[in-house]
Amino acid sequence: MNRGIISLNLSNIAFKFENRLMIRKLLHTARLQVVLFALLLSGFTYGNTDTHDTVTSPSVPAHEQTEKKAFNAGKMIIEHISDAHEWHILEYNEFQLTIPLPVILLDNGKLVSFSSGHFHHGHEAYRGYRLMTEGVNEGKIVKTLEDGETIDASAKLPLDFSITKNVLSLFVSVLLLCLIFISIGNKYKKNPNTAPKGLQSVLEPLILFVRDDIAIPGLGKKDYARFMPFLLTVFWFIFLNNLLGLVPLFPGGANLTGNIAVTMVLALFTFAITTYNGNKNYWKHIVNAPGVPWWLKIPIPLMPIVEIVGLITKPFVLMVRLFANMTAGHIILLGFMSLIFIFGNMNIMAGYGVSVFSIAFGVFMSLLELLVAFIQAYVFALLSSIYFGMAMEEHEHTEEHPSEH
Amino acid sequence: MSLLSVLLQVATDLAPVAKMGAGIGAGIAAIGAGIGIGKIGASALESIARQPESVGDIRSNMIVAAALIEGVAFFAIVVCLLILFL
Numbered sequence: 191m192n193r194g195i196i197s198l199n200l201s202n203i204a205f206k207f208e209n210r211l212m213i214r215k216l217l218h219t220a221r222l223q224v225v226l227f228a229l230l231l232s233g234f235t236y237g238n239t240d241t242h243d244t245v246t247s248p249s250v251p252a253h254e255q256t257e258k259k260a261f262n263a264g265k266m267i268i269e270h271i272s273d274a275h276e277w278h279i280l281e282y283n284e285f286q287l288t289i290p291l292p293v294i295l296l297d298n299g300k301l302v303s304f305s306s307g308h309f310h311h312g313h314e315a316y317r318g319y320r321l322m323t324e325g326v327n328e329g330k331i332v333k334t335l336e337d338g339e340t341i342d343a344s345a346k347l348p349l350d351f352s353i354t355k356n357v358l359s360l361f362v363s364v365l366l367l368c369l370i371f372i373s374i375g376n377k378y379k380k381n382p383n384t385a386p387k388g389l390q391s392v393l394e395p396l397i398l399f400v401r402d403d404i405a406i407p408g409l410g411k412k413d414y415a416r417f418m419p420f421l422l423t424v425f426w427f428i429f430l431n432n433l434l435g436l437v438p439l440f441p442g443g444a445n446l447t448g449n450i451a452v453t454m455v456l457a458l459f460t461f462a463i464t465t466y467n468g469n470k471n472y473w474k475h476i477v478n479a480p481g482v483p484w485w486l487k488i489p490i491p492l493m494p495i496v497e498i499v500g501l502i503t504k505p506f507v508l509m510v511r512l513f514a515n516m517t518a519g520h521i522i523l524l525g526f527m528s529l530i531f532i533f534g535n536m537n538i539m540a541g542y543g544v545s546v547f548s549i550a551f552g553v554f555m556s557l558l559e560l561l562v563a564f565i566q567a568y569v570f571a572l573l574s575s576i577y578f579g580m581a582m583e584e585h586e587h588t589e590e591h592p593s594e595h
Numbered sequence: 596m597s598l599l600s601v602l603l604q605v606a607t608d609l610a611p612v613a614k615m616g617a618g619i620g621a622g623i624a625a626i627g628a629g630i631g632i633g634k635i636g637a638s639a640l641e642s643i644a645r646q647p648e649s650v651g652d653i654r655s656n657m658i659v660a661a662a663l664i665e666g667v668a669f670f671a672i673v674v675c676l677l678i679l680f681l
Contacts, residue, residue: 268680403655507666514669569662 261535263528271445271520273356274329275306275321279440291358295319295331297348306352319348356452359444363431371426400425400571408575409582417578420463424456425571432516432563436556447566448516450509457505460574468581476501504577508570515566519559526552617678624671631664 269278277289290307308316312323315334320341322328331352333345353361374390386394405414405421431452434442446452474480476497478487486493526548534541605612639657643650 264680510670510673511662511666514673515665518669518672565658565662569659569666572659 261528261531263525263532266528267521267524270524271448271517272329273354273449275309275331275352275354276311277355277358277440277444291353291355293319293331293350293352295348295350295352297333302348355444356446356449359431359434359441359446360452362441363427363434363446367426367430397422404568404571404575408572408577408579410579413582414575417463417575420459421571421575424459424574425567428456428512428570429564429567432566433560435516435520436559436563445516445520447512448520450513453509453513456512456570457509460508460577461505463574464577464581467578469584471583471585472581504573508573512566512570515562519555519562523552523555523559526555614679617675620671620678621675624668624675627671628665628668631668632661635660635664 275293276291279287279289281287290305292303293306293309294301294303296302302317302319304317306321308314309319309321312321314320318334318336319331320334321331322341327347330347331350332347333342334340335342370389370393374393377386377390385391400422401414401418404425405418408414409417428447431446435445435447437443477494479493479497482493530541530545530548533544635657639653643653
């Protein structure tokens with residue numbers, strides 16, 4: 191028995207020691223990752239303290255040299271979450287790394303396209319157009335008069351079909367989605383009855399999750415298959431774009447789902463599909479809701495108006511929910527990082543001190559943002575499937591409105 | 596009478612003070628979201644305590660309800676941001 195206890199003790203000690211080694215190794219890598227991430231985050235934001243109108247790059251000779259402006263947190267945050275005609279990657283002292291994106295304008299039927307580098311960040315006009323950097327039309331392209339310099343205030347803005355930062359990010363994420371899912375689809379087609387391997391096994395649980403927890407609860411077991419392509423696309427599109435928005439390196443970090451135009455289009459898709467699939471029961475409930483007294487419908491159709499407002503509100507809420515969640519997350523993260531520079535401008539040691547808390551909170555917020563990225567995609571797809579289900583619901587001959595039968 | 600004149604003075608001379616409304620609105624929205632999600636969390640925990648084997652179902656429903664309530668709170672946040680930046 192003694193030997194048994196000794197061997198148990200030894201194996202116990204060995205196990206604990208191994209555990210401690212493992213944990214220490216894990217801690218080292220986790221700490222390293224946290225430090226690297228913090229450095230990256232702070233380096234990235236440090237690089238973006240100034241906007242266009244400060245230190246000039248050597249390729250633009252015609253500006254006066256202005257000194258480094260004070261850190262303007264609000265401006266920095268707005269720039270990071272909004273769209274732009276160029277992709278500003280980093281800026282270090284006098285070295286700016288931006289990718290000028292193509293500008294494509296439709297001006298009274300005339301198609302004009304050139305690189306946005308010609309605008310030199312809004313300092314110069316090119317071919318009769320100018321990029322505004324302040325005022326009501328900030329960030330937009332306006333027409334200039336014949337001299338090429340002064341702005342034509344009476345002309346309408348040209349239609350802007352440029353490849354902006356968000357459009358390029360959209361292309362990148364669509365390319366990624368197509369690559370991943372077409373390759374998985376082919377793998378499923380080629381080996382239909384074998385166990386999934388590799389990328390398939392990573393994505394299969396989520397695809398089954400969309401089917402079992404999003405499509406079937408909303409649509410029922412009979413017709414869910416018709417809507418699976420849309421629900422899968424919407425879920426993965428939103429999830430991938432949310433995740434890409436959190437990555438600070440080049441093709442990520444463009445805040446695409448925080449652009450209300452993108453979320454509006456997604457919500458319009460849901461609205462269009464709901465309307466297209468509405469059966470007679472659905473329209474009857476909107477125009478002539480059963481069980482409602484007649485005097486709410488006949489002289490002034492109050493009930494139909496309320497129902498139609500409800501019809502419009504549902505996609506509108508979908509749009510605003512996704513937009514606000516993503517934008518708010520980015521603003522919070524950027525706000526905490528800019529806190530470092532606000533304090534640093536007052537007193538450099540205060541800046542260093544705040545940076546510890548800012549980075550810790552930033553890491554926590556980033557983890558929360560990962561969760562929110564998934565949840566927002568889930569909620570959008572879930573609500574879409576519930577609306578589709580409601581649009582196709584059959585009339586239930588239950589205990590409701592016995593007076594009508 | 597004097598209150599009205601004070602308000603008029605605030606509205607005209609100290610125009611940036613109007614942005615305080617955005618801060619108050621955002622605070623009230625946060626209170627609303629906090630109360631709503633607090634109630635959801637409380638009832639979720641209570642029902643998990645009653646029936647521990649339904650933890651998975653309750654957890655997913657709780658998260659969905661929390662996301663919907665946050666959507667409403669974000670409406671208020673968006674309005675406050677519009678006050679600040681428009």
